[in-house]
């Protein structure tokens with residue numbers, strides 16, 4: 001903040017300088033919202049020296065940040081304050097949400113390139129009020145609603161690209177004299193190509209059931225001798241469109257069922273993951289204790305295991321107590337064991353300590369925990385309750401915890417965790433936590449850390465220990481915001497490869513990242529060298545770091561909700577997928 005202040009004072013005394021100072025603070029607000037990590041602008045210098053920024057004597061006139069890894073939603077009071085802006089290019093980033101409505105204040109804007117992002121919502125009327133626009137490219141986003149006729153207001157428009165969005169309804173009769181470059185392909189428009197656009201090529205209207213002009217004649221206006229084949233073709237197109245729509249609905253339904261928080265029990269998985277063999281690489285220094293290990297050896301009174309849900313009951317209490325056991329780790333709520341009942345049946349047992357609760361209350365809380373079914377939560381299968389002993393039986397996760405995958409055996413031979421796997425784990429863990437938070441407004445996990453993110457044999461992440469904070473008396477701060485903070489630390493851990501607690505020493509990762517950034521020695525030293533060694537995509541790592549820093553904001557009210565964290569990580573992955581799609585690399589032809 002201090003250098004910015006110096007800079008503001010420095011520029012305060014002439015009118016143009018005052019403009020520039022205002023532009024500078026608007027740009028910094030923009031950067032803090034969507035590009036904190038990827039735009040290392042030096043606030044001691046004039047904004048005109050910042051990468052991507054161009055000025056004239058009036059102030060900032062051009063901001064070009066294509067493909068820079070910007071992520072998030074553009075707030076009002078940022079770009080809208082750049083009143084001298086003539087050219088804005090933010091194409092090929094991971095920006096989403098509605099456009100800031102105050103963009104209308106950029107009344108000198110000639111070139112607006114927002115293509116290849118995921119902006120959503122309608123094309124708001126304000127776009128039509130920026131009458132200076134010459135080129136407007138909104139292609140490849142998630143805009144929806146109708147295309148407004150008021151675009152006719154943009155009398156200077158030469159290029160209008162709206163393809164690959166979700167615009168619907170009929171195409172309005174745009175009558176823009178200078179319009180040369182036009183594309184509305186791959187939307188959900190229907191009906192006739194309007195009069196004034198009939199000179200545009202057919203490829204401007206691809207992938208929709210429109211008709212007339214360069215396309216198939218519309219039914220009503222077909223040439224008199226309408227042949228069977230052309231009416232068939234019309235039917236076929238409608239059929240294909242219908243089929244595509246049905247498929248889309250089907251995919252949506254499947255996705256919905258799959259990610260629904262209280263989804264159906266993943267029954268097959270119980271035996272599958274329970275039966276999975278522990279690969280050599282996952283042992284991480286621990287001794288494999290199959291047949292030779294001692295039995296679980298918990299002394300219990302004559303009660304039985306209570307099984308939850310519909311999982312097959314493959315063993316009973318005696319089997320479990322006789323099984324060979326191995327300590328997996330000591331956690332906040334007790335010791336976790338791996339119990340091998342048979343070669344193909346392994347479970348994890350969590351022996352709870354300090355739980356003093358009547359059986360009825362305990363049973364109710366356990367029922368609530370097991371009701372939370374989600375592909376990214378470790379399923380709770382059974383519990384045991386007696387006065388002196390309480391334990392929980394979970395699916396065993398063969399690859400252990402994220403913590404051991406990230407930090408185990410460093411320095412010796414180990415298989416590093418690839419970037420793609422890390423970001424997938426981040427997304428899945430976020431979805432698991434989002435599910436927990438969705439059960440009630442104040443629901444929280446209470447103990448998010450990398451050792452509580454467990455990994456299945458197919459590298460899927462599952463959050464463990466959910467619900468346990470409600471069994472044990474705890475002095476911890478149990479809020480969703482506290483979970484978001486802890487998850488942010490986990491994201492920083494994934495990118496930096498640094499453990500937040502190491503050999504009894506506590507490293508404040510958010511502070512370390514901030515300080516490293518401020519020292520300004522470049523961002524590379526932030527990254528886990530196992531990632532840089534394999535040339536992992538730097539922008540994506542920076543984007544994930546930014547999400548991590550947002551989550552670890554000191555003020556809990558400034559932390560995003562888990563659902564928006566999930567959305568951001570999804571955006572990073574989409575962005576990455578799109579980047580691979582080298583075909584789509586256009587801003588339109590150069591015309592002046």
Ligand SMILES: *[C@@H]1O[C@H](CO)[C@@H](O)[C@H](O)[C@H]1NC(C)=O
Nearest residue numbers: 022025026027029077078081
């Ligand atoms: C943008 O302009 C508004 C009103 O002119 C002002 O209140 C706000 O502080 C400005 N935003 C920034 C980041 O400077």
Ligand SMILES: *[C@@H]1O[C@H](CO)[C@@H](O)[C@H](O)[C@H]1NC(C)=O
Nearest residue numbers: 096097118120121142143144
């Ligand atoms: C696309 O926009 C729709 C409607 O505005 C919204 O519900 C949906 O979440 C958006 N999808 C993505 C992936 O951003």
Ligand SMILES: *[C@@H]1O[C@H](CO)[C@@H](O)[C@H](O)[C@H]1NC(C)=O
Nearest residue numbers: 125126127128129131150153
């Ligand atoms: C059309 O442009 C005029 C100024 O030329 C403006 O006053 C009006 O609000 C614009 N209409 C829309 C719908 O944006």
Ligand SMILES: *[C@@H]1O[C@H](CO)[C@@H](O)[C@H](O)[C@H]1NC(C)=O
Nearest residue numbers: 163182183185201203204206
């Ligand atoms: C319109 O966009 C689609 C999809 O990107 C493309 O296939 C088509 O060639 C474009 N047509 C024109 C006229 O730009």
Ligand SMILES: *[C@@H]1O[C@H](CO)[C@@H](O)[C@H](O)[C@H]1NC(C)=O
Nearest residue numbers: 042043044045518519520521
């Ligand atoms: C920012 O610019 C100032 C003035 O040129 C310079 O002294 C400083 O080292 C720069 N800071 C960074 C982090 O590059």
